Amino acid sequence: MGATAVIVPCASYNGLVGDTALILVVVTALAFDFTNGFHDTANAMAASIATKALRPKAAVAVAALLNLTGAFLSLSVAATIASGLVNTHLITLPVVFAGLAGGIAWNLATWYLGIPSSSSHALIGGVIGSTLAAAGTDAVKWHGLVQKVVIPAVLAPVVAVLIAALGTFLIYRISRGVRPETRDRGLRLGQVGAASMMSLAHGTNDAQKTMGVITLALIANGSLAAGATSPFWVVVACAVALALGTYCGGWRIIHTLGKGLVTIEPPQGLAADSSSAATILLSSHFGYSLSTTHVASGSIVGSGLGSRDGRVRWGVARRMATAWLLTLPAAGLVGAGCYAMVHGIGGTAGVVVGFAVLVAGSAALFARSRRAPVGHRDLHAEPAGPDAPTPAPSTTETPVAA
Amino acid sequence: MTAWIDLDALWKIVVIGLLCGAGLPAVFAVGLRVLSRSERRAEAVAMASVPGLDGAMTGAAPASATRTRAETALAGLCFAVILAAIAWGVAFIVAGG
Numbered sequence: 001m002g003a004t005a006v007i008v009p010c011a012s013y014n015g016l017v018g019d020t021a022l023i024l025v026v027v028t029a030l031a032f033d034f035t036n037g038f039h040d041t042a043n044a045m046a047a048s049i050a051t052k053a054l055r056p057k058a059a060v061a062v063a064a065l066l067n068l069t070g071a072f073l074s075l076s077v078a079a080t081i082a083s084g085l086v087n088t089h090l091i092t093l094p095v096v097f098a099g100l101a102g103g104i105a106w107n108l109a110t111w112y113l114g115i116p117s118s119s120s121h122a123l124i125g126g127v128i129g130s131t132l133a134a135a136g137t138d139a140v141k142w143h144g145l146v147q148k149v150v151i152p153a154v155l156a157p158v159v160a161v162l163i164a165a166l167g168t169f170l171i172y173r174i175s176r177g178v179r180p181e182t183r184d185r186g187l188r189l190g191q192v193g194a195a196s197m198m199s200l201a202h203g204t205n206d207a208q209k210t211m212g213v214i215t216l217a218l219i220a221n222g223s224l225a226a227g228a229t230s231p232f233w234v235v236v237a238c239a240v241a242l243a244l245g246t247y248c249g250g251w252r253i254i255h256t257l258g259k260g261l262v263t264i265e266p267p268q269g270l271a272a273d274s275s276s277a278a279t280i281l282l283s284s285h286f287g288y289s290l291s292t293t294h295v296a297s298g299s300i301v302g303s304g305l306g307s308r309d310g311r312v313r314w315g316v317a318r319r320m321a322t323a324w325l326l327t328l329p330a331a332g333l334v335g336a337g338c339y340a341m342v343h344g345i346g347g348t349a350g351v352v353v354g355f356a357v358l359v360a361g362s363a364a365l366f367a368r369s370r371r372a373p374v375g376h377r378d379l380h381a382e383p384a385g386p387d388a389p390t391p392a393p394s395t396t397e398t399p400v401a402a
Numbered sequence: 403m404t405a406w407i408d409l410d411a412l413w414k415i416v417v418i419g420l421l422c423g424a425g426l427p428a429v430f431a432v433g434l435r436v437l438s439r440s441e442r443r444a445e446a447v448a449m450a451s452v453p454g455l456d457g458a459m460t461g462a463a464p465a466s467a468t469r470t471r472a473e474t475a476l477a478g479l480c481f482a483v484i485l486a487a488i489a490w491g492v493a494f495i496v497a498g499g
Binding site: 070073074143146147151155159162163164166167170171174175177178179182183186187190193194197200201204267270271274275276277278279281282283285286287288290 | 405406407408414415418422424427428430431432433434437438441442484488491494495497
């Protein structure tokens, strides 16, 4: 850390892929980081926007700023996402590229559909898929995958539901008799604190994920010695990419999480965000990483269950759970397919073609999304459609212009 | 089973998570409730000063509508606990999560 490292053009991987490929992989990793940011804004801020603790634009600005800060706060960097899951010595630049492509494809697809899904799972799925395609089933540590990824994904929402439901119950109980205006003003303030905490923790965890991937690519390429920490420019680039993504705000996902799952009142908002912040901080402290998305979604469901009427729109929850089940295999398939293509063409040309396909695909999806855009101004409309039954009419729907 | 689930980390996350994730917002709510007591007394005073059915003032105003020192101290304590927890959380992140 510290000194700015310059990529030294040196022995490229097996003489097959050169620095062009490395640069494309770094750009792809930063693009993944960006999608990670706008996918996960919802986790930290959907509840605050729903309870009107923060205006939509202010919420994403706060989240972006804290993501940026969080990325620099902890310097125990380069916990590579793949270690313990695949045999890292088998990882080459095309494998990293294809894995990232799988992660980006899944993130964009779920964003288009407005489904919160774990960016870590998308990345892990992509990397495992491309490793499988490159080196076969022996290269994947299946026990590690189940133990560190699959089981925590089931446990995370359960833990979060429990904590948020209890918190919601307690807050409603304790604040009974307090004038609603006074109560809500106070609770909103508390909620901003909890959501900020979460953004900070998210910045630390998720920016490090991409730093780890880029460092891995630099090591695979021979630009860094094995076991090296992330160069400072990698830290800065990842922090900025994540914060930019966060600021762009995945409004489709914010809509689902903040409005679709539960109609969130201030007591529920404070409970949900406190539960998420505590669970995420503790899980990373005890080295048992739980996905931010799974925790945040679980917390919001818990805040619905713990409230007086206990309303949760289970149709939306079911749709999200289905997406979570599909994340690993779907991102893996894209990762494997992408590796097959990149490897089939071979060398730098393979990575260049893969990159072009990725850019074209993303652009096509983005263009499609413009046909029915969801922006920050749409956040005060209640969800419609078969998966989101019409909620009880809210009496406090004052539009907030952003 | 422990080969598949890190039970040691899990129970710590659940227990400390309940304390911090549900307990702290509850403490926050207690602080709010204590602060709002004077507000509710003010309402009671306003109600009491409304003339009764016979046109006479019903009783003297109850306790003062201003916040007592004990209330301010208790609410302050609640919010101090929250602030300390936030500081602890930030230190947590800086220390490497």
